[in-house]
Amino acid sequence: MSREKDAANYAIVFFVALSVIFLISPASKIAHTARIAVSYSLYPSLHYGARYSYFVRNVPANFVALLETDQENRGLKEKVRALEMKLQESAAMTSENERLAREMRLSRMLPWAGSWARIVNKTPADWYGSFYIDKGSEHGITVNDTVLGMQDDRAGLAGRVFEVYPKFSKVLLLTNSAASAVCSIAPSGMQALVEGKGTWLLKVNYVPEDAEMAEGAEITTAPGGLLFPPGVYVGKVRKVYPRESFMNFITADVAPAVNVNTLEEVFVLRRNLPRELAGPQEPAK
Amino acid sequence: MSLILEPLLYLASGGFYWWWTQNLTVFGLAPNLLFAAALSAAILAGPVKGIAWCFMLGLYADMLGSGVFGGWALVYSLMGYVVYVIKRHFDMASPFSQLVAALALSWGCLLFYQGLSLVFASINPAGLKIFLVEPFLNALAVPVVFQVFYWLKRRSGIL
Secondary structure, rough: OOHHHHHHHHHHHHHHHHHHHHHHHOOOOOHHHHHHHHHHHHHHHHHHHHHHHHHHOOOOOOHHHEEEEEEHHHHHHHHHHHHHHHHHHHHHHHHHHHHHHHHHHHHOOOOEEEEEEEEEOOOOHHHHOOEOOOOHHHOOOOOOEEEEEEEEOOOOOOOEEEEEEEOEEEEEOOOOOOEEEEEEEEEOOOEEEEOOOOOOOOEEEEEOEEEOOOOOOOOOOOOOOOOOHHHHOOEEEEEOOOOOOOOOOOEEEEEEEEOHHHHOEEEEEEEOOOOHHOOOOOOOO | HHHHHHHHHHHHHHHHHHHHHHOOOOOEOOOOHHHHHHHHHHHOOOOEEEHHHHHHHHHHHHOOOOOOOOHHHHHHHHHHHHHHHOOOOOOOOHHHHHHHHHHHHHHHHHHHHHHHHHHHOOOOOOOHHHHHHHHHHHHHHHHHHHHHHHHHHHHHHHO
């Protein structure tokens, strides 16, 4: 037992002395470089601290330059990633800016007064039925105001304001199966009812069978309809269906002027409609 | 045989610790498997070999780290000696005594190394998070590492 104790005492004295020598004597360049190389390879993040200069003392300058280059490279990679993110953001903003500028230019050419609103909510269950805009009664929006969308450098009918709240409003789209508008079909100017189908297409109904309605004919709102101002582009005839044997009128599919899927901002026209059409004056709560 | 197996076990301990800290850290924390290996070796091996194992594992920690060189070697060597003294009075083979020893020695080692770093390099290496949490992780790791080392000792006669 005593021999074991002696051995233990000798061992601890030996190893403590060795450790202290390591602690107090500066390691040779080669030893220190080897140590830095090992620790840097296994834990590079350890060398990013403010006390870095302490760790690389007594190490050849070219090795330090190698480490610094690596750290610089890592830092630059981080910067590149951040810049790529910013580039993507700025590309999106530039695209939005261009779109808004184009829409503003178009809206200035419109014969109607109104204001721009941003679409803030679309419900997947009612995609072609309605959406919400970020303007409400506080911004002068009233029920049944006409809502236009801009597409291909042209204003087209999107729908009308259906519900008004102080800070936002609900827009009933023309593609909603409950929506309709009295329209005139070019070139004859014949009037017919355009209705929503709940899909991306519209339907033109009650067209006399002898009427001239060709595919590609432009449809605009008619002066006879009170809800919408006349002359607003509604869409183009896409497909004309032949008369059914039991009906005395024909129908057609209409491609709407405004694609709801790509719409982000809308132009709400101030109509100054008669009180009976403008809906309740008190905004909905 | 043990001349080959012991260096292999030493390298495996260091490598496994490195792999763990690279892949299995939680909130930047991991049990100090070098400490657990040093303590287990000190418990299982004789006094000289135990202290030598502690010294070598400390040297490995010094190589990996970027603090004062020789600091962990000194701390772990002293820990090996303390374990040699303790195991003459207590049964260190039981998991509970290993757990308590790991907890106490972890804090002791961290404080001692902190003192060495402040004296020799004026740097403060251990964060509060490590100081508060790592001893508990070590306490959980030591009985497991001890069982592995014990199994290896019985199988191949190393340590």
